[in-house]
Amino acid sequence: MENFYRSIGGLGSTALTLDRPGIEVENVRLLERFYHWQNKNLTESSLPPAGTLYLTPTHLIFVNPAEKRETWVLLSHIGTVERSSILPAGCPLVIRCKTFLSLVFIISKDRDCHEVYSALLRIAQPSTFEELYCFSYNPGEGNFERSAGWNTFDIQFEYQRIGVPNRHWTLTKMNQNYDICDSYPQYLYVPTCASQKVLLGSAGFRSRGRLPVLSYLHPSTNAAICRCSQPLSGFSARCEEDEQMLACILRATPSSRTVWIIDTRPRLNAMANRATGKGYETEQNYVGMKVQFFSIENIHVMRSALNKLVEVSDLKAGSDDLNVPSHSIFLDGLQATGWLKHIRAILDASVFVAEKIVEGDSVVVHCSDGWDRTSQTCALACLLLDPYYRTIHGFMALIEKDWLSFGHKFSERAGHLRPFYTGGGNSPAVTPSSAVSMVMDTTREQSPVFTQFLDCVWQLLVQKPYAFQFNERFLLVLHDHLYSCQFGTLIGNNEKERKELRLEERTYSLWGFMKRHLTEYINPLYDAERCRNMDILVPDIAPQQLRLWVMMYNRFEEGIHPREPLLSALTILKDHSSSLEDHLQLLEKRISLLKEAYKQHALMSAAGPVANGLSHSPHGSFSSAGSASDLSRAAVITDSVALDWKAVRDVSFCICSTPFSQFSMKYHCWRCGDVVCRRCTEMHAPLEGLYSNKPVPVCQLCYDRLRINGSKKAFLPSVKS
Numbered sequence: 001m002e003n004f005y006r007s008i009g010g011l012g013s014t015a016l017t018l019d020r021p022g023i024e025v026e027n028v029r030l031l032e033r034f035y036h037w038q039n040k041n042l043t044e045s046s047l048p049p050a051g052t053l054y055l056t057p058t059h060l061i062f063v064n065p066a067e068k069r070e071t072w073v074l075l076s077h078i079g080t081v082e083r084s085s086i087l088p089a090g091c092p093l094v095i096r097c098k099t100f101l102s103l104v105f106i107i108s109k110d111r112d113c114h115e116v117y118s119a120l121l122r123i124a125q126p127s128t129f130e131e132l133y134c135f136s137y138n139p140g141e142g143n144f145e146r147s148a149g150w151n152t153f154d155i156q157f158e159y160q161r162i163g164v165p166n167r168h169w170t171l172t173k174m175n176q177n178y179d180i181c182d183s184y185p186q187y188l189y190v191p192t193c194a195s196q197k198v199l200l201g202s203a204g205f206r207s208r209g210r211l212p213v214l215s216y217l218h219p220s221t222n223a224a225i226c227r228c229s230q231p232l233s234g235f236s237a238r239c240e241e242d243e244q245m246l247a248c249i250l251r252a253t254p255s256s257r258t259v260w261i262i263d264t265r266p267r268l269n270a271m272a273n274r275a276t277g278k279g280y281e282t283e284q285n286y287v288g289m290k291v292q293f294f295s296i297e298n299i300h301v302m303r304s305a306l307n308k309l310v311e312v313s314d315l316k317a318g319s320d321d322l323n324v325p326s327h328s329i330f331l332d333g334l335q336a337t338g339w340l341k342h343i344r345a346i347l348d349a350s351v352f353v354a355e356k357i358v359e360g361d362s363v364v365v366h367c368s369d370g371w372d373r374t375s376q377t378c379a380l381a382c383l384l385l386d387p388y389y390r391t392i393h394g395f396m397a398l399i400e401k402d403w404l405s406f407g408h409k410f411s412e413r414a415g416h417l418r419p420f421y422t423g424g425g426n427s428p429a430v431t432p433s434s435a436v437s438m439v440m441d442t443t444r445e446q447s448p449v450f451t452q453f454l455d456c457v458w459q460l461l462v463q464k465p466y467a468f469q470f471n472e473r474f475l476l477v478l479h480d481h482l483y484s485c486q487f488g489t490l491i492g493n494n495e496k497e498r499k500e501l502r503l504e505e506r507t508y509s510l511w512g513f514m515k516r517h518l519t520e521y522i523n524p525l526y527d528a529e530r531c532r533n534m535d536i537l538v539p540d541i542a543p544q545q546l547r548l549w550v551m552m553y554n555r556f557e558e559g560i561h562p563r564e565p566l567l568s569a570l571t572i573l574k575d576h577s578s579s580l581e582d583h584l585q586l587l588e589k590r591i592s593l594l595k596e597a598y599k600q601h602a603l604m605s606a607a608g609p610v611a612n613g614l615s616h617s618p619h620g621s622f623s624s625a626g627s628a629s630d631l632s633r634a635a636v637i638t639d640s641v642a643l644d645w646k647a648v649r650d651v652s653f654c655i656c657s658t659p660f661s662q663f664s665m666k667y668h669c670w671r672c673g674d675v676v677c678r679r680c681t682e683m684h685a686p687l688e689g690l691y692s693n694k695p696v697p698v699c700q701l702c703y704d705r706l707r708i709n710g711s712k713k714a715f716l717p718s719v720k721s
């Protein structure tokens with residue numbers, strides 16, 4: 001796990017601003033496996049060598065000089081900090097990250113442990129937006145521009161793409177100043193036949209003013225996915241405008257026999273809401289509508305399920321006497337979390353929505369406030385229906401639409417800000433040294449809603465790998481940055497809040513960052529052609545088809561992941577073969593030119609001894625076939641492309657001496673075939689031996705050598721931003 005954060009996104013050294021005082025503690029030991037530390041007989045001699053723990057304004061860094069290892073943890077990733085009772089060897093400090101990394105430090109002095117503990121509680125979760133990492137993050141010179149990625153998505157283009165405005169759907173500017181609904185975007189698409197009175201009336205009858213609006217329009221059936229919040233119906237209240245609003249949606253879909261109202265909540269929850277003046281639609285009042293409940297549980301149930309899942313994962317290595325729990329203990333534990341049941345419920349609702357749309361019926365999706373379960377369901381249904389959303393660019397557009405534009409409480413759900421101390425500078429009371437503290441985990445609003453969305457996408461990716469342009473790494477990087485607060489993209493709860501924070505001017509965009517590393521996210525099994533002829537992607541949600549996402553929840557457990565995942569091996573193979581094909585093309589071209597030159601030479605020799613065969617190729621000229629300069633050029637050509645690429649399997653260091661962790665991508669230099677890190681292939685250069693003449697990845701060594709040899713061809717950095 002060393003250097004992990006460096007390797008996933010430059011979260012490392014550039015962030016170190018030592019102008020602010022940090023904390024430095026010596027004689028600290030990092031325990032790799034969880035079970036060591038609970039052993040009461042633990043003595044100093046049985047511990048790993050001691051190192052130094054640093055706390056900077058942005059990172060916790062542990063340096064172990066004996067093993068030449070550095071462990072970097074971004075402070076925004078820290079979920080809980082816990083002190084345990086003192087052992088003979090020192091004071092244990094347990095840190096759990098939102099990215100499912102758990103670390104146990106043994107700090108020899110109790111006073112030091114206390115200092116680190118209270119500092120972490122103070123700074124890991126800031127109390128104001130201004131303190132978030134994105135406002136101080138600077139990728140450093142020569143990296144990407146601040147504007148990169150911010151103008152990638154204009155949500156209006158997305159509506160144009162799905163064909164609105166049109167005869168049935170129109171743009172309304174009534175929320176231009178966020179007066180009707182402050183968690184909705186400024187511009188909304190609604191049925192053309194809905195009058196201003198109907199829109200206002202419906203907004204007034206919906207929780208937080210979130211009236212039914214268009215989220216997606218199917219290109220061939222013209223059926224619509226609309227989204228909203230629950231009606232304020234209580235036990236018997238009615239609203240004529242709201243009933244008309246849904247009737248307008250039915251009228252805007254000529255093919256629709258009925259409009260399905262998808263209440264994603266379990267029926268019991270929806271009924272319980274009636275007691276508080278909210279609830280669900282009564283079918284008798286809404287003519288032509290059908291209400292269908294699904295059983296996606298609320299944020300509190302989901303949070304508790306994830307906490308249990310983390311416990312079960314710890315269980316794998318957490319018992320005192322055994323290294324691993326028995327099979328049945330683990331499976332029973334997993335069953336008790338209910339996690340896969342919840343994933344299934346979300347997929348179930350999404351598949352239902354997608355199927356109704358293909359059949360030509362419009363749907364209106366809601367939950368309580370319409371920003372958690374509704375976002376999950378609408379986004380997943382779109383993903384099943386439209387192959388565009390399964391491309392890298394399209395998936396970003398989908399997040400922009402159903403999560404950012406329509407509002408999702410990222411600040412609370414991801415716990416970006418400390419909930420109970422907002423505005424104030426007070427730190428939480430520090431508990432006595434022997435007590436266990438879980439201060440940050442007790443927030444009522446935190447919930448893995450977006451994590452579940454990514455999990456559902458992963459289930460689809462595993463079942464239908466050909467349908468996705470992106471790979472698992474893409475989803476994991478997104479998840480890391482949901483919590484990192486490094487970029488402004490996923491900060492804030494709605495469009496209005498983001499504008500007020502002026503994120504575009506003051507922070508960098510996650511999309512800009514990810515677009516620089518696109519090659520890492522390409523799924524080699526993607527088959528765009530095959531997707532084009534498909535109406536809908538239907539996953540199998542039978543219980544035996546849903547799996548635990550080990551790469552997400554157990555990502556940091558060493559030794560359980562394949563050393564060389566199949567798909568990255570496939571990516572390397574594809575790159576290598578395209579390099580060889582390019583080379584082959586050049587060689588074939590040369591052979592035919594040489595043959596031609598030889599023929600001419602033979603003809604001219606027959607005609608007279610003074611004639612000389614000259615020929616020109618698009619890749620430089622050569623003199624008469626077989627001359628000395630021609631032979632040396634042939635050598636240059638064959639030497640400039642690596643025929644063999646070094647196997648990545650046992651390479652643990654790059655030539656620049658950066659260690660490869662289990663999460664690092666490994667690249668090849670196309671010239672020498674060596675295995676290098678990402679930073680070492682930033683430079684691209686055209687090679688003499690390639691027909692295409694396009695700049696390809698080369699290592700720093702080869703790059704310098706090419707430059708010394710004075711090639712006049714252009715040298716380009718890998719990314720144009």
Ligand SMILES: [Zn+2]
Pocket residue numbers: 669670671672673674698699700701702703
């Ligand atoms: Zn090289």
Ligand SMILES: [Zn+2]
Pocket residue numbers: 654655656657658676677678679680
């Ligand atoms: Zn390197």
